[in-house]
Amino acid sequence: MTRRTDHGTGATGTADPTGTAAAIECTDLAYRFGETRAVDGVDFTVEPGEVFGLLGPNGAGKTTAIRAITTLLPVPAGMIRVFGHDVARERMPVRRLLGYVPQQLSADGSLTGRENVGLFAKVYDVPRRERRPRVDEALAAVGLTDAADRLVSTYSGGMVRRLELAQALVSAPRLLILDEPTIGLDPIARTSVWARLTDVRRATGMTVLVTTHYMDEADQYCDRVALMHLGRIRALGTPAQLKEELRELRRHTGAAASGTATLEDVFRHHAGSGLDDDHAGGGFRDVRSTRRTASRLG
Numbered sequence: 001m002t003r004r005t006d007h008g009t010g011a012t013g014t015a016d017p018t019g020t021a022a023a024i025e026c027t028d029l030a031y032r033f034g035e036t037r038a039v040d041g042v043d044f045t046v047e048p049g050e051v052f053g054l055l056g057p058n059g060a061g062k063t064t065a066i067r068a069i070t071t072l073l074p075v076p077a078g079m080i081r082v083f084g085h086d087v088a089r090e091r092m093p094v095r096r097l098l099g100y101v102p103q104q105l106s107a108d109g110s111l112t113g114r115e116n117v118g119l120f121a122k123v124y125d126v127p128r129r130e131r132r133p134r135v136d137e138a139l140a141a142v143g144l145t146d147a148a149d150r151l152v153s154t155y156s157g158g159m160v161r162r163l164e165l166a167q168a169l170v171s172a173p174r175l176l177i178l179d180e181p182t183i184g185l186d187p188i189a190r191t192s193v194w195a196r197l198t199d200v201r202r203a204t205g206m207t208v209l210v211t212t213h214y215m216d217e218a219d220q221y222c223d224r225v226a227l228m229h230l231g232r233i234r235a236l237g238t239p240a241q242l243k244e245e246l247r248e249l250r251r252h253t254g255a256a257a258s259g260t261a262t263l264e265d266v267f268r269h270h271a272g273s274g275l276d277d278d279h280a281g282g283g284f285r286d287v288r289s290t291r292r293t294a295s296r297l298g
């Protein structure tokens with residue numbers, strides 16, 4: 001896909017005249033639902049062009065953090081900047097820079113793939129003359145050209161997820177935000193979603209923020225990751241750095257398993273439990289999340 005910056009450069013305006021601002025800058029980001037501190041004082045910066053992973057079990061606060069970044073939850077001024085724009089004060093300029101693939105189904109099964117992407121092109125105000133080539137290009141980028149004129153209700157779960165990626169890409173966003181893009185998919189479909197995403201990112205240089213609780217995916221595809229647990233970031237760095245730090249620590253303390261370390265081990269070390277432990281936030285919410293995606297298959 002070619003990189004288009006009409007929405008991007010136009011929207012940056014005076015917020016980032018030199019083009020050097022971070023893609024995302026969160027400063028003491030916090031959000032409460034009643035007594036629940038869903039996000040509890042989080043600082044992180046995502047550099048332009050990075051694939052940044054927000055990792056953690058269900059209930060860690062990942063979705064809340066990205067909904068705040070996408071302007072869908074109200075936060076005070078000064079907490080979040082996107083390419084220099086304060087999300088509290090400049091919601092529309094921020095929205096023009098974003099592509100967002102939520103956890104919930106965002107494609108309509110009663111329309112074709114092409115119609116779905118066309119609808120997003122309209123909603124995102126892609127100029128009328130450019131819509132057709134942009135829709136074709138977005139569908140091609142996710143490998144759905146041949147299936148473009150089929151009803152989405154006939155698509156597999158992996159195809160639906162790739163279609164949702166095309167919907168988010170049609171506005172040529174500078175920042176793509178994906179909430180659990182591969183939840184509920186089989187390993188082959190997961191690999192295919194990531195392969196398409198990686199290709200598009202390489203071609204366009206866009207920044208990607210992704211949430212996942214699949215540590216293996218984060219290890220393989222993310223440049224840097226932040227491990228979240230109970231609303232806070234417990235560790236942040238490249239997957240290699242985090243694993244090496246744990247190995248080093250184990251060497252110093254003479255721990256038995258000092259040879260290898262996975263991201264899952266890193267998470268266990270910082271959060272005091274693994275992602276699959278009962279108290280790590282699974283249960284109903286986990287099942288519900290998986291079902292939300294599984295229902296796409298029907």
Ligand SMILES: Nc1ncnc2c1ncn2[C@@H]1O[C@H](COP(=O)(O)OP(=O)(O)OP(=O)(O)O)[C@@H](O)[C@H]1O
Pocket residue numbers: 033036037038039056057058059060061062063064065180285286289
């Ligand atoms: N709309 C809401 N009302 C009340 N509490 C909420 C709401 N949304 C999230 N929470 C709570 O905020 C906390 C963080 O939830 P959040 O959805 O951000 O976590 P997550 O890491 O994204 O998990 P998941 O992958 O299941 O979405 C949890 O304790 C959750 O129960």
